Amino acid sequence: MDGGETIIAQGAGRLAAALPPSVLAGLAEAVRACDPSDWPNARSGLIQGIPHAHHRSLAADFLNAWQGHARSVPAQAVALALLTAAHVEKAGRERQDVELVWTGPETGEAPFRRTEPAILQVIEMASRRLLVVSYAVFNIPRICEALIRAAGRGVVLTVVVETGERQASREAYDTLRALGPAVAARSSVYLWPYEQRPRGQNGKAGILHVKCVVGDGHCLFLSSANLTEYAFTSNMELGLLITGGEQPAKIEAHFERLIESGALAKA
Numbered sequence: 001m002d003g004g005e006t007i008i009a010q011g012a013g014r015l016a017a018a019l020p021p022s023v024l025a026g027l028a029e030a031v032r033a034c035d036p037s038d039w040p041n042a043r044s045g046l047i048q049g050i051p052h053a054h055h056r057s058l059a060a061d062f063l064n065a066w067q068g069h070a071r072s073v074p075a076q077a078v079a080l081a082l083l084t085a086a087h088v089e090k091a092g093r094e095r096q097d098v099e100l101v102w103t104g105p106e107t108g109e110a111p112f113r114r115t116e117p118a119i120l121q122v123i124e125m126a127s128r129r130l131l132v133v134s135y136a137v138f139n140i141p142r143i144c145e146a147l148i149r150a151a152g153r154g155v156v157l158t159v160v161v162e163t164g165e166r167q168a169s170r171e172a173y174d175t176l177r178a179l180g181p182a183v184a185a186r187s188s189v190y191l192w193p194y195e196q197r198p199r200g201q202n203g204k205a206g207i208l209h210v211k212c213v214v215g216d217g218h219c220l221f222l223s224s225a226n227l228t229e230y231a232f233t234s235n236m237e238l239g240l241l242i243t244g245g246e247q248p249a250k251i252e253a254h255f256e257r258l259i260e261s262g263a264l265a266k267a
Helices: 003-018 021-033 036-047 053-069 075-094 115-125 141-152 168-179 181-186 229-233 247-261
Strands: 097-103 129-134 156-161 187-191 212-215 219-223 237-243
Touching: 003 021, 003 053, 003 075, 021 036, 021 075, 036 053, 053 247, 097 115, 097 229, 115 141, 115 212, 115 219, 115 229, 115 237, 129 141, 129 247, 141 156, 141 181, 156 181, 156 247, 168 181, 181 187, 212 247, 219 247, 237 247
Parallel strands: 129 156, 156 187
Antiparallel strands: 097 237, 129 212, 212 219, 219 237
């Protein structure tokens, strides 16, 4: 395999991990039919059918690498690489493993994964993207250290946190302080704007009560547990650690759409 073929193979694999299989298959068919000799127009046509901005950006990077560093690889071969990567990724995602995660009294009947190690597993396994969502954050040094290591190996960190009522800026600051300056500086942090939240009959606004961590759209931790010392050691908490299948990617994509639509705003 020459250098150009390696670039295409590796790029197709990365793209397959980030894009839904149907989107990647559509891109492959468009590449197969394109005329690279008229590249500016061909490139525009290839990406315009991709609905989400983030996915379009990733596809554009792949296409730029093809024409910039692997132009000797023909369109048919590039299309085949994309289709192969899509099928391999889809097969991997369909192989799903689900584990129960627990903090609280033990009965001795069935051993469960503990909450903090399960979160650390998702963080340590991530190689490209991490989504962290929590209502509360407090005194979690091992999680913060793992997030810093992830950022150091090139993982893109997205953090979504609750802001509290009427003191959004103070609550956001306290949450970022709990994460630590090193994590905050390496993360894109998003909030649910207080003025956009639905109100109940008493006028009270809804709260961001989600607690989850998603790695690479492949591994999902979903739990009652906040990112706090009490949730890891003292509380009774129950969750799931899901590896593979469609759910991790669906949760990741849902939060991407919330950010793109403005439902979640940059802190």
